[in-house]
Amino acid sequence: MKLSLNWLSDYVAHGADKELLAHKLTMAGMEIESVENVGGDTVFELEITPNRADCLSTIGLAREVSAVFDKVLKEPKISVPKIPTRKVPISIADSGDCSLYLGTLIEGVTVGAAPEFMESRLKAVGIRPISNLVDITNFCLMEYGQPLHVFDFDKLEGGRIEVRRARKGEKILTLDGVERELDPSVLVIADAVRPVAIAGIMGGKNTEVGPQTKNVLLESAHFDPILIRRAARKLGLSSDSSYRFERGIDPAGVARTSDRALQLILESAGGKLSGQGKAGSTAIKKSKAVTVTPEQVGSAIGMDVSPARIKKIFKKLNFTVEESARGMKVCPPSARRDIKDPVDLVEEVARVIGYDNIPEAMPVIGENSIPSSAPRTLRNRMRELMLAQGFDEMVSFSLINRDDLERARLNAKDVAAIINPLSLDQEVLQPSTLPSLLNIVRTNINRGQRDLSLFELSKVYDGHGKEKEVLSVVMCGHTRRDWRELKKRPADVYDVKGAVAQTLERCGLTELRYALVDANIYQGNSGVTVAVSGRSLGSFGSIHPDILQNFGIKNTAVYYAEVEIPYKDFVKSSRRRFSSLSQFPGVTRDVSLAVPQDVPYQDIADMIHREGGDLLRQVSFSEEYLGDKIPAGQRGLVFSLLYQSADRTLTEDEVNAVHQTLLGKITEFFSATIR
Known part of the structure; x- marks a missing residue:
């Protein structure tokens, strides 16, 4: 947006030199990109953010300057004749495309040069003067930010206007001399026969105003910004008009700018107002009022601002203010659609005061000034526990390749997808960490690192973008259970289970339950679920060889677990009572069982706890054995049981009596054999 300082001075006597003015505007949020001298004028090139379409005009910027310097804004006085009863036929095919269209007929005009002041203003901002009629529409565009257009009325077939979508195959020769083919995605202004303009972007040669023009129709309208933006991109055609329509113009400016242009046409081109046509609604939707208090303003910006000053700033910005016991009820003008919340009003006050005028105050950071939250504390605790067990933490991307989901036998359809992904490797939010972890395993194996014990605390997402935090664990190659094992041994699924269980239990979840579950991602299509309070948290198991093959992992077993972090259950279980340790020694008994393969470990552990x-x-699972010494259809399970009393040393006979009774119940109930 180019701003002529001579033009600006027509509306506000700011009294500042160009350096101070540039600084103040920058501090108010309108960055000055460049300053140049044009003739006897100084012109600023400003970077206007997309939410401030109201500043894409000289008067819009003048209002900002008047607020910053506390000066009076002098808007042009508009006076036009009474509208005659003659109606110009105008229709809108779809009100969603165009909410309002005004067509004002002026007859008997004389085409010539524009007034000297107008030409100098336009030249300063880089617009070439053409004729008084065209220059007036450009002048009003830069003055109020409302695009206008003039048609040679005598060239309009049928003397009528229709706002409609282009028909397939229609063409138009635009004012830049290029013939463009249109389709129904483009909004056009048409007469009774053909398109005469591309709505909101550029007019057509077939109704161009020329030296012989006597009667003109002045257009002022409010088009759908999304429609204009798409058409401009599709056609590769941008203009000052489309730039403003794309960002959303002020609906209240349609009639006002039309009257301003009518006034200037009658003054410089003569003629008379002969009629007007209107389609759509001139009703302006009132902006939603927002309430803010001086205390909110002062607290947010770090300085006290008097209610009187706050109110004055709002009024300078054309806001209406009603004071009450609850604070200030502020209603922004229709041009300020960016004002929605109290914080937006606070920003307006801070901008006008100037960010450089707000006193600096460094925050006081004490030892405990950063409050800790239960989720953060729990994550840190889980991280410490996993690291203490010898695992390495990893951090992977939440965005993954959709094809990886299919390779991992996961649902690739019901996922949250990115509309315009930067790459195919980052096109969907991960519903599971499995694909990412397998890619990491493959990368490490390819680089010679085959012994992996990794974990991650991350988020997964369902198809609606709903997220949950999970603990993921992956192991392969060799490992040590603890420091007492001098030699590494092959990792197995129980290492993964043990790491997850120990982490959850040490965080307070002691009532974990395990059960077999059908899951095609695991070897044998069977995994183990982890549950608490009857709710499944996730599962673990040995990844199916076919999936490993899909990810380029060969001759290596990979064990994986993914469990949800149930914060609510952790909070409930965190309130634990202290239980003193026994002063008397315990007695350990190992139980080696041969049980049918379909008997879950959890069922046996539950019975031992219940009948012990x-x-x-304490009951601990030691190992599983499958081999020649075990009958077909069975597996060997080894449990370690700790017997202990809080008030005495147990005798051998006491322990044996309880232990033998327990073994009898186990063998009878599960058809087990003591090995």
Whole structure:
């Protein structure tokens, strides 16, 4: 947006030199990109953010200057004749495309040069003067930010205007001399026969105003900004008009700018007002009022601002203000659609005061000034526990390739997809961490690192973008269970299960339950679910070889777990009572069982806990054995049981009695054999 300082001075006597004015505008949020001298004028090139379409005009910027310098804004006085009863036929095919169209007929005009002051203003902002009629529309565009257009009325077939979508195959020769083919995605202004302008972008040669023009129709309208933007991109055609329509013009400016142009045409081109046509609604939707208090303003910007000054700033910006016990009820003008919340009003006050005038205050950071939250505390605790077990933390991208989901046998359709992804490797939000972790495993194996114990605390997303946090664990190659194992051994699924269980239990979730589940991502299409309070948190297992093959992982077993972090359950379980340790020694008994393969480990563990009595303090699963010494259809399970009393040392006979009774119940109920 180019701003002529001579033109600006027509509306506000700011009294500042160009350096101070440039600084103040920049501090108010309108950055000055360049300053140049044009003749006897100084012109600023400003960077206007997309939400401030009201500043794409000289009067819009003059209003900002009047607020910053606390000066009076002098808007042009508009006076036009009474509208005659003659109606120009105008119709709108779809009110969603165009909410208002005004067509004003002026007859008997004389085409010539524009007034000298107008030509100098236009030249300063880089617009070439053409004729008084065309220059007036450009002048009003730069003055009020409302695009206008004039048609040679005698060249309009049928003397009528229709706002409609282009028909397939229609063409128009635009004012830049290029013939353009149109389609129904483009909005056009048409007469009774053909398109005469591309709505909001550029007029057509077939109704161009020339030296012989006597009667003109002045257009002022409000078009759908999205439609104009798409048409401009499709046609590769941009103009000062489309630039403003794309960002959204002030609906209240349609009639006002039309009257201003009518006034200037009658003054410089003569003629008379002969009639007007209107389609659509001239009703302006009132902006939603926002309430703010002086205390909110002062707290947000870090300085006290008097209510009187706040109110004055709002009025300078053309806001209406009603004061009450609750604060200031502020209603922004129709041009300020960016004002929606109290914080937006606070920003307006801060802008006008000037960010450089707000005193600096460094925050006081104490030892405990950053409050801790339960989720953050829990994540940190889980991270510490996983690291303490010898795992390395990794961080992967939340965006993944959709094809990786299919390779991992996951649903690739019901996912949250990015509309315009930067690359195919980052096109959907991950519904599971499995694809990312397998890619990481493959990369490490290809680089010679085959022994991996990795974990990640991350988020996964469903098809609607709803997220949940999960703990993911992946292992392959060799590992050590603890420091007592001098030699590494092959990792197995129980290492993954043990890491997850220990982490969850050490965080307070002691009532974990496990059950077999059908899952095609695991070997044998069977995994193990982890549940708490009857709700499944996730699963673990050995990844199916076919999936590993899909990811380029060969001759390596990969064990994986993904469990949700249930914050609510952790909060409930965090309130634990202290239980003192026994002062008396415990007695350990190992139980080696041969049980049918369809008997879950969890069922046996639950029975041991349930039937073990008061002397049974702890049950640990040691190992699973599958081999020649185990009958077909069975597997070997080894449990370690700790018996201990809080008030005495147990005798061998006491322990044996309880232990033998427990073994009898296990063998009978599960058809198990003691090995």
